[in-house]
Amino acid sequence: MRIVLLGAPGSGKGTQSQRLVERVGIPQISTGDLLRAAVAKGTELGRQAKEAMDSGRLVEDSLVLGMIRERLGEPDARRGFILDGFPRNLAQAHALDRLLATLKQPLDAVVQLEVDSRELVRRISGRRSCADCGRVFNLLTSPPSGANAVCPKTGVPHRLVQRPDDNEATVTERLRVYDEKTHPLIDFYRARGLLQVIDAEGDVDDVTARLAQALHAPALRSPRRRPARKSAARAKGSRRKAAKKTRAARKPSRRAAAKVARPRRPAGAAARHGKAPRATRSARRRKGARR
Ligand SMILES: [Zn+2]
Numbered sequence: 505m506r507i508v509l510l511g512a513p514g515s516g517k518g519t520q521s522q523r524l525v526e527r528v529g530i531p532q533i534s535t536g537d538l539l540r541a542a543v544a545k546g547t548e549l550g551r552q553a554k555e556a557m558d559s560g561r562l563v564e565d566s567l568v569l570g571m572i573r574e575r576l577g578e579p580d581a582r583r584g585f586i587l588d589g590f591p592r593n594l595a596q597a598h599a600l601d602r603l604l605a606t607l608k609q610p611l612d613a614v615v616q617l618e619v620d621s622r623e624l625v626r627r628i629s630g631r632r633s634c635a636d637c638g639r640v641f642n643l644l645t646s647p648p649s650g651a652n653a654v655c656p657k658t659g660v661p662h663r664l665v666q667r668p669d670d671n672e673a674t675v676t677e678r679l680r681v682y683d684e685k686t687h688p689l690i691d692f693y694r695a696r697g698l699l700q701v702i703d704a705e706g707d708v709d710d711v712t713a714r715l716a717q718a719l720h721a722p723a724l725r726s727p728r729r730r731p732a733r734k735s736a737a738r739a740k741g742s743r744r745k746a747a748k749k750t751r752a753a754r755k756p757s758r759r760a761a762a763k764v765a766r767p768r769r770p771a772g773a774a775a776r777h778g779k780a781p782r783a784t785r786s787a788r789r790r791k792g793a794r795r
Contacts, residue, residue, distance in 0.1 A: 505530055505584035505719060506609055508591070510689065511617035512682050514627040514675075515704050516711060520617065521586050523712055527724050530584040538571040539563065549574070565596055569603050576607060584612070594688045613719060614693040617704035617711070621679050628675045634662035 505528060511517035521532050542550030543557075549570045553563045568590060575581065591597040604610050619627075630644035636657040641648050641664065648662050655662045669678070693699040700718040704711050716724035 505721065506587075506604070506612050507584070507719065508587045508611060508614045508693075509617065510614060510686060511704065512619065512621075512624055512679055512686075514624040515617040515619045516708065517588075517617055519708060520704075520712060520715055521588060524586050524715075524721075524724060527727060528584075528721055530586060531580050532586045532588050533572065533575055533581070534588040535568050535572065535590040538575055539568070542571055547574075565599055568596075569599055572600070573603060573607070576609065591689060593685060594692055597689055597692050611698055613700050614698045615700045615702055615715065615718060616690060617715075618701050619704045621676075621683075623705055624679055625672055625675050628670055629666075629672050631670045632664040632666055635665045636663050 507524075509517050509521055511520075524530060525532050539550075539553055543554045544550070549567055553567050553571075556563045556567070572587075572590065576585065587600075591600050601610075627642070627644065630642045631640065632643060633640045634655055634657075637655050639652070639655075639662065641662070648664070653661060668674070690699060702711065702714045702718055704714075713725055716722060
């Protein structure tokens with residue numbers, strides 16, 4: 505499964521990528537990581553990239569593509585990959601297309617995680633980190649609580665601060681720039697019939713379920729080596745059904761109740777119900793047999 509995941513900051517792309525890595529068993533190929541690794545290892549491409557970065561130039565697409573090509577040759581990428589951070593613009597999308605065509609490994613899907621921009625602003629503006637221990641929280645989705653409420657560094661509650669570029673005005677601008685850059689990419693992949701747009705709002709498990717459906721990857725729905733679990737909403741539904749069943753089991757069924765009640769019920773009552781109780785019918789049959 506060869507995919508590109510597109511999603512604005514705050515869209516939950518990181519979480520969903522991680523689940524793909526863990527549950528489908530394909531590597532996430534981040535061009536940022538590739539660059540850092542190549543520079544650290546001192547490969548030929550890494551050396552050239554470092555030269556560009558040291559002289560304040562952008563790393564050329566051809567270098568990044570070279571690193572992607574090398575990375576795709578590694579055994580763990582044989583079953584597929586999630587490309588992260590590339591392509592970022594139309595020129596890169598074309599270049600990637602050519603590379604993957606040469607390698608005979610064309611993309612299977614490009615998934616866009618769609619979240620309303622107001623919701624993105626809300627999510628990102630909720631981010632806080634502790635000035636003392638550096639732990640990251642989100643006031644909306646993962647506030648400090650329980651064992652995490654106390655700072656391991658100071659022994660008192662974390663001292664939460666907001667990153668200057670996580671304030672609403674800056675986030676709105678960052679999202680606008682992201683949209684502007686991504687639009688041509690989205691159009692490009694839509695025209696090729698590769699684009700899948702996923703509603704990425706709401707429960708994280710529900711988003712994963714939608715992603716699994718779009719990618720025809722049932723394994724993605726549930727963590728590995730665990731019985732298949734339905735999406736949270738459906739699970740809730742079946743929990744409700746199960747509860748109903750339990751209640752039904754505790755409350756004797758009408759037939760069982762009738763069985764218990766029947767011997768005490770006078771014949772007249774049975775007649776009023778329009779049919780004779782089974783006990784009486786079988787008793788009659790037995791009588792008949794005896795006759
Ligand atoms: Zn702390």
